[in-house]
Amino acid sequence: MSIQKETFLRIHPHDNVLVALQNLEQGTEINFEGNTFTLADRIAAKHKFAINELKTGQEIYMYGVLVGKTTSTIPQGGLLSTQNVHHASDGFRLGERKLNWHQPDTRSFDSKTFNGYHRADGSVGTANYWIVVPLVFCENRNINVLKEALVDKLGYKKAKSYEGDVEQLMELYQAGKSVEEILNADIQASAEKADSKRLFKNIDGIKFLNHSMGCGGTKDDSDALCGLIAGYITHPNVAGATVLSLGCQHAQVSILQAEIAKRDPNFNKPMVVLEQQKVGTESELLKQALKQTFAGLVQANQNQRQPAPLSKLCIGMECGGSDGFSGISANPALGYVSDLLVTMGGSVILAEFPELCGVEQELSDRCVDEETANRFMQLMTTYNARAEADGSGFYANPSPGNIRDGLITDAIKSAGAAKKGGTSPVAAVLDYPEKVTKPGLNLLCTPGSDVESTTAEVGSGANIVLFTTGLGTPTGNPITPVVKLSTNTAMFERMPDIIDINCGTIIEGDETIQQAGERILNYVIQLASGEVEPKSVKLGQDDFIPWKRGVSL
Template sequence: MPPTVKLSNVALHLSERDEVAIALRPLAAGTMIELDLEPGIETVTQSGSVPGAGSAAPFLVLTGDIPRSHKFALAPIAVDGRVHKYGQSIGLATAPIAAGDHVHSHNLGMDDADRAHEFGTQRTALVAPTGPVPTFLGYPRADGRVGTRNYVGILTSVNCSATAANLIADAFRGGALDEFENVDGVMALTHQSGCGLVPTSDGAQTLMRTLRGYAAHPNFGGMLVVGLGCEMVPVDALVAGHGLPADTIVSTMNIQGEGGVRATVKEGVARIRAMLPELNSRQREPAPVSELILGLNCGGSDGFSGITANPALGIASDRLVSYGGTSVLAETPEVFGAEHLLTSRAVSAAVGQQLLDRLDWWQGYAAQGGGSLDNNPSPGNKAGGLTTILEKSLGAVAKAGQADLAAVYGYAEKITDRGLVFMDTPGYDPVSVTGLIAGGATVVVFTTGRGSVFGAKPTPSIKVATNSETYNRMPDDMDLNAGRIVDGTATLDEVGTEIFEMIIRVASGEQTVSEELGVGQEEFVPWQFGTVT
């Protein structure tokens, strides 16, 4: 006799429009499921319906094994019938789907239908909780911004100076900074470019903007810029007249001028040692959370991402925005198919159109490489239950909460607006977060379903697991478990509040797990594209 279970005990049915449910745990073929839907709800498809309360509760039998976080059909779906999750289309059936079938890549494909884009029709006036505005302990900078860390950066103008920069940074590992408790570290910012680019090209300009953004970041108190001496990007061009706070201690040098790598390393170490006493004298001071710039990112997403960690982060993001802070959504390819949810919240038609223009650019960019935006999700995403880019994007935009969309920025552009804003970045995690930090993000929250070891110095990255299995399997790499939402041990609001409170603690100096492990230097990866000569 096959087991019989109630739908609400083993799966999530997210919207009355949805033809699918999401398995909370692995479910075996032959399991009989009682469809105890909410009163008045019915799941409608092209070829049938599942009535809600008001008649004898119907049953379905799973036709195959359903992995955790994957979808199964609640009713028959005809070929080319739309499949909904979150009440939105996530694709078209590519084969007949029976009630109880596993719904995934073998029977669900892209829905290319045009989406209606409205501007500003769903705006929300966020109201901050009563009481005083929360504060964090940060490093005030001369330009009025407030840092959450106090690093020394070694910025390279060209790949040729990467080895020297790494050797200089290595001199400050171990216990070299023990007597300078207010200095968080010395990090090398190396990359694979800086020469051979056409200076006026988009690629060259994007690289310059990224390097200058890091040089001026409020989490750097000191900056040593190291070049070779004959590259396209002179070292002074990265710091002189480009918005560095007046209290940033800056030094520049070229390997050719210093007499080679060994001489450069010796001199570079000496210059940083000379900076340390002054940097160590700087103290954290209370600042309102309105001075924080929060970067929102996700990686290794799964079928629970849009149900647990991402909407919980959306609650924290809204809370920050309600206090006058800034929250930045990114990863343009991963809002494709859900952009209508953002344009409807745009503060103006111009802002909404900017987002659509970037998506148009991305479709052309992907086509030039012989692909399409539906090449995403990745194999890991699909193993976690995500089938199409529509499904992934609908879950990804949940990170942005309900706030109005105030502005759209190009990659690595300096973020000056408050509220929820968008930055055009690739979906590749290190490249995306590098752009956010170059724009000024002082804290990052990174959600992950499959498990990520991400970090992003000089900005602390809080990693939130979407499910308890990943959190328990990788406890040394996760800061917070949002899987408790589907486990039934915490509510969405409770986890959102926990994320917000952790943002404040981390901004005030509490280390994240990635910082404790020393992760974050190799994740400086500027977006590289454009003509190379």
């Protein structure tokens, strides 16, 4: 059988492998650049096959970079797999600055603005939240008590509840139904209506940021936690905060206050800080927290949306549950969004340093100066060395799901993940949990773990997060809208409750990367103005996981 070229793709002219865009059966005839050969194996969509025979030890190139080496001979048309390929990537060094790039045409966006919440420090929020956060895990229970007291009464309960499902299951059990009958029962989720009569019309919600840190770890971790929390308190999407401290923990109030001052020297948001060991009884602590928080909400409710230029957007670029299409559909579409926003004076954050393995040379060469390039290379080298010391370097990054869907080495995954950063120069390199202070593309050192990385990007100032996924990832953030973008149409149609935007149109040839990027940015403008609500917000996906770099003591 013969197929058209659109069923497979060569990503870069220097690549010696092709990507299957659909399932290709063994024996399928491939016509590529005037040569014809048949597939030696069945190639599932998203997986790769050899253009020519690859001998043992031969280098494999994708996206124009080294992504692996063969561990055994792969015949022409043969499948690349973990059985015949292992991770490999090029080294990197300080090179020449490569700062020339083709800025995209932004004329269609020049007159556009978004309606956001203007803060005293000049930043603009895409939402208006009050946060309640503990400085140490010992206060998690008190945070939960405050949540139970405030959320429902003030009208912030999410619409969908599964309590009705449980009631139906109870009725079946009480009626004497068997286990098999219960499992086969058609239960209907009771759709409770959210309270449309919110007391505070201009406050989007009260968010509770429980975590498992603050004491029992290294001083570096507790200091970083204070920096992260300071990033959330000073974040443009946050109107004010309630902070609960026990008193004796490593993460002290004084450290938090110093981190807040570092990020915003003229900080003037309403903030409640209570220390349980000073206040005394738990009852008194909670009463004071409720009264002072309520008073702060009254102040925060005075904020209203006003027009702002697109340069006030700071977009975090994230991926999770990636597949073999991530690097050729959704990720490069985000890269085009990045270039559009940078051209207009906005800020972009590219994180997940383990997923930049293999593209270090390109990114370091794109850094605006040698100091910035050296910092990036130093962070990458140190991070990988610490990972290897623990028995798991960057090479171990791909998950079973990544591998199953074609990302068989970390370098393959990384080369595709880096496409989210577009082509613009790197304006700054930040170590967790530093704040973005420069417009342009910022590289932020975070883990590849998507929730930890998203948590960090928001702490550094992202007021929108664009999150690509090929397998489906149900995650969000308490204060910043997280937009999910699918890399393929099948997953978009299978998981419509968590995915906002389909980029599978690129794979199918219905849309170019540039067209998809412009469509995404138009959606972002609506979202930033509060005109649309992403699925992560509707579902209340408020994931908050600080990065713990050190050990428990």
